[in-house]
Amino acid sequence: MKYLSLFVFFVLLSCKPTFKVLERKNIMLDSLSIRAIYPTINGVWFGGTNSKAGFISFQNEAETKIVTLQKENTDFRSMAYANGSVYVLNVGTPANIYALNTFGYSASSNLIYTESGEKVFYDSMFIDAKTGLGIVIGDPTEDCLSVLLTENSGKNWKKIPCDILPKTVEGEAAFAASDTNVKIVDGVIYIISGGKKSRIFKSDKKGKTWEVFDTPIIQGEAMTGAFSMDFYNKRKGIIVGGNYENQKDNALNKAITRNGGKTWKIVAKDEAFGYASCVQFMPKSRGKVIYTCGTSGVYYSTNFGEKWTKILNDDDFYTLRFSGKNNIYFAGKNKVTKIKISH
Template sequence: MRSVVIFVAAFLCCSCSMKSVFSKPVTTVESVEKPSPLFAPSFTKVEIDTLLSEKLSIRALVVDNDKVWYAANNGNYGSISLKDDKRFVGNIQKDTLKIEFRSIAQTKDNIFVLAIGNPGLLYRISKDGKETELVYEEKGEKVFYDAINFWNDNEGIAVGDPTEDCFSLLITRDGGQSWTKTSCESLPKLTEGEAFFAASNTNIIIKGEKTWIVSGGKRSRVFYSEDKGKSWQVIETPIIQGSAMTGIFSADFYNETIGFATGGDYEKPQQNFGNKIITLDGGKNWNKIAENEGFGYGSCAQFVPGSNGNELVTVGASGVYYSYDQGKSWNKIAEYKDLFTLRFIDRKTAIAAGNKKIIRLQFN
């Protein structure tokens, strides 16, 4: 493993004001007049090392205990052990197609990788790497699948751009052995120019039996299901929208109540207004937050585990950003501007991937 450790900043002492990982000064409790019991940073420095450096574009990660699986372009996928650095490298070829995987999910025994474009290809791969099976294929000029996730080891969901007047929705109830496309008669209609972004495999968010799917483009909404995809409600959002490359690119829920979504205008990557929204009522209502502050276009957002829904980390065109107050303020913690996706191992460790790299961030 080629490893680089980057110390962003650290507290120099615990009894005085000091500079930390944050762009805004952070002080100790002794020097804060009225410290908030709700919002406080949980770390003072970030250590970063490189786990993988290859000519790959990686937009999909999944954490499997002490292992990280990734899906990438040109039919590539694989895993890295965080304990002993053991690697598994896989590649899938089909005819003369250039397969680009942007979605990945898992059950207890299998990994699933989903390709964008025509034809839509979904593969089941055993975690020991011995079996690879094409479990779903869909041909059509408009076919483009964006994200995949599982409720449990038997039931899973994948979403894609519309081929008719609704979003494309695949459901499995047998552990991913077979997938069925849901009829448009059972789904909400999409408006012209509304679709999904295959930016970081975070279009689908699952908490228990509840599911949220986020769209973007000329219209950007949230589709909510309380019954594992059998029925859907539609919720409007205030995020910037109206053109093909605007809207929600990523969302995450800390629990069934607190959620955050980001994106913005992909063609104006430094524009930092209208690109962050939050819900505190399970997605029924969304509000803009941190207008003209922090990052611009965001590719992926994730809540920090064990943070009571207060802490968030995002990656995108402006770098790696952190908020400890539910997105009200943001601090840049790393300069990487070519990361696409992020997943937490635990509260102190996250894995991020993007152009030609997978890195590990350790928050101390």
């Protein structure tokens, strides 16, 4: 029996899943960096620098449509999809939300929300396609995070007053790194902050009431904390980030939760990647498979963040999204990439 047990243990170890890149296609872009994407089967909708947004096709170049949304130069870093429209939002002031028509990849646009102010700076957007509940989050203009809500799939947005939002501490804000500071899962809203304080904000009442929980990720300076977050379900979540001014530091830059953000555990301390700008769960992986990108390259984990393996050396990707289980889109400095993976 002893030898049989050892054999079974060896087989289990040898069957640990590993991923390989089967196909890769790069589309190079001239002076167009991208931090916000929404994937489709054929390509990605995007928001980028130089006031540009649109659709990039990986199947038919004629379907690619890149438009300039306004004369003033800005950087669109937030986007979401709902009911045939892609919504894009820029950083800085004035903050403008445009609705892009996806029919026929026309990318014709309408301005549906605008906000001006010295401190206005929005970071991330998410719309739940099932319920129409959507949220935009940004840096504080008063003593709370800036939060916009929609309950009709992005057609109308309303700003939540500070008196019903949790108070932020001085130096606490968010990072517009990859459009992944906020997510809605089964009606629960999750927001991650960063900077001198990095916390999780949670609401299961459509933003009317909130809970706030501390995280153990590195924080305390302006460019530290969680830069990206994802939740697989209402319980399993992960945050990544680090110290942008010391991007090789991998001690306290990744943490997981198994109870919806109430408590967090540092994983892979002093291992794998340093600063990371985006993290995403693989669909239909039971929350075990995770991909991340940043200045250390592209890594994946098959055991809920405990161990990581590098799959791509690219250090210029800012964001990533899955299209199905086996296709991943990456976007970054002057390029968008699609890979097909297998294990």
